[in-house]
């Protein structure tokens with residue numbers, strides 16, 4: 001039985017790649033130095049996997065920025081606007097690559113970045129391929145070949161990983177009307193076939209084509225595309241063995257499409273789609289074929305130890321039907337979504353022994369895969385690895401750290417009125433208009449201001465006891481004051497305190513709530529060089545004391561203008577944490593909802609009149625299958641309403657969302673009933689607003705007028721154009737002016753320039769409306 005891994009985290013256990021990328025972008029290191037860091041990480045990853053005893057080790061799972069962008073470069077899907085950077089004489093692959101990822105504002109050129117969106121239902125973001133009607137594909141990057149060769153030189157014959165052609169098309173966007181991206185398959189396939197043939201001729205035996213598209217709702221045409229693609233690939237690339245990897249869900253109605261593919265192995269995710277297993281094992285055609293079945297038993301998206309008893313039962317069941325040679329064992333998906341290494345968590349004050357013993361990070365998950373592959377051939381109940389594992393599982397199940405009767409009791413006592421504001425929006429809007437005295441097109445920002453190296457160093461110095469808590473807080477207060485003065489000078493209407501005291505919008509709350517633990521080094525890539533350290537929810541959640549009131553009250557006391565309170569909502573805290581798997585997500589969301597509600601009420605008591613509860617992850621939490629949407633949306637919206645509804649009508653509740661398509665869930669967005677929603681819209685040129693206008697969305701909206709993910713400074717004209725576009729579908733009295741998202745990833749000079757332009761755009765709009773009247 002072969003063991004394998006679908007992909008390994010690539011930022012490095014100390015975020016070496018993040019640091020190298022950022023140094024390269026700021027000109028502190030050159031491309032050779034960047035490539036050296038990248039190569040070292042790849043070599044380490046291969047070594048770790050070899051040492052863990054994994055049979056098939058992946059290559060090309062590494063990426064400098066994003067694996068979907070890598071694929072676009074591989075097949076030459078480089079949008080026209082970047083062609084001016086292609087220089088026949090010198091190799092500009094890296095410049096083009098980063099220009100596509102981050103935009104390009106140099107040498108008199110001003111080229112926008114590609115759109116970025118969520119990778120399925122994860123907190124990872126990919127760069128959306130752009131397709132035109134006459135789209136051509138032609139190999140541009142040989143990265144996949146080079147990485148295979150590199151590993152081969154180290155004595156490792158890897159299994160190169162590529163995003164499968166059908167999923168690649170499904171992930172892309174038609175940038176012109178009048179064609180269906182699926183019709184590009186025949187043009188795309190020759191590029192895939194040519195690269196696979198080359199891999200085969202260089203000695204590759206296995207290749208992994210990731211087709212998570214197979215866990216989505218698919219049209220008949222899309223299902224046929226899978227069938228046709230793999231018939232053509234198989235025929236052209238023999239004897240190369242093809243493994244198609246599905247993950248993040250069950251195959252459901254795509255099961256026969258998946259099992260019928262002309263391939264050598266099919267990988268299924270048993271942590272999210274266990275119901276596929278018995279169906280496949282009773283599918284005569286599959287059983288009578290020679291295909292292998294790869295069982296994704298070790299959860300690549302959570303940090304709990306695998307339950308060996310359960311996994312061995314799955315593996316045994318498959319072996320009984322298919323025989324040992326046709327069964328493979330693996331993590332459920334790429335370990336990109338797991339933190340690197342639990343062994344690096346050495347601080348007992350952060351992660352205690354008992355709870356730590358319940359966990360496995362990427363490196364430990366590989367050992368689990370190896371153990372399972374070995375144990376299945378033994379009388380496992382007598383084996384030490386098995387006994388240790390089952391002891392840890394039992395220790396978690398029975399631990400007194402997890403359950404708090406008073407928290408459960410409060411959640412059980414929630415009544416319908418707890419989800420309702422006192423009055424309907426129309427009445428609240430009048431009261432807020434009177435109380436807040438805001439101008440037409442009020443301007444605001446989303447919350448965070450640049451997290452400079454100095455601010456981050458302060459936190460790091462505090463952790464290392466280089467400075468005291470008083471010194472730390474004094475410096476944070478200084479940052480708040482200077483940002484308030486600066487916002488006032490600029491003429492922003494609703495100010496923010498800047499979130500300088502927060503490491504991250506979820507981790508910060510995780511550190512203050514009971515029922516959570518957090519890590520020192522549990523970094524997971526979110527996009528490009530940006531990482532998060534998701535907190536871990538292990539038990540019932542409670543708010544021991546106010547979490548943000550001190551900072552918001554301080555900020556409000558230091559400005560005549562309104563300062564927004566700033567919180568992260570229950571669904572986002574849930575979605576961006578590693579969660580309990582011993583109770584429904586809804587129960588955890590409601591417990592967090594109650595904790596945030598207490599904070600909202602305390603902010604109001606402290607004199608904060610505008611409170612934002614960010615819910616950027618509401619869309620991301622949506623199940624991948626439409627049939628499960630309603631159930632999720634009901635409890636997700638309720639969790640938000642529970643957190644927001646404890647205040648008086650005059651208190652204005654904002655929410656914020658980014659990276660979202662709302663067309664299909666607009667009724668749920670409206671049901672959240674936030675007084676104001678600020679949303680990301682600029683990269684899609686306000687396309688998103690069509691949904692709000694078609695639905696007649698009643699509440700106030702701040703459609704983002706500039707993309708904060710790129711250092712590019714937008715012009716006043718650009719923003720005026722976007723606002724005018726917005727005004728066509730949003731009544732003037734409901735329109736706010738704000739960026740797409742928080743500014744923590746930006747530097748101060750570009751932030752100041754962009755916000756100055758944004759305020760000029762708001763003023764121009766006010767003037768033109770006044771003239772029009």
Ligand SMILES: CN1c2c(nc(N)[nH]c2=O)NC[C@@H]1CNc1ccc(C(=O)N[C@@H](CCC(=O)N[C@@H](CCC(=O)N[C@@H](CCC(=O)O)C(=O)O)C(=O)O)C(=O)O)cc1
Nearest residue numbers: 123456457459460503504505506526529530531532576745
């Ligand atoms: C809004 N988004 C978020 C998502 N998920 C979250 N959990 N949070 C989000 O904000 N998902 C969708 C989007 C986009 N995603 C991101 C994700 C991450 C960042 C980001 O800026 N991340 C930072 C890390 C943030 C953090 O935890 N900082 C800590 C640690 C700081 C640090 O690096 N310290 C240094 C030492 C410094 C020194 O001594 O000089 C070190 O440890 O080496 C903190 O501030 O204390 C990142 O850098 O990647 C943005 C958008």
Ligand SMILES: N[C@@H](CCS)C(=O)O
Nearest residue numbers: 446447448614616742
């Ligand atoms: N308040 C947060 C929201 C990010 S989605 C911020 O401004 O960073």
Ligand SMILES: [Zn+2]
Nearest residue numbers: 616658741742
């Ligand atoms: Zn955001």
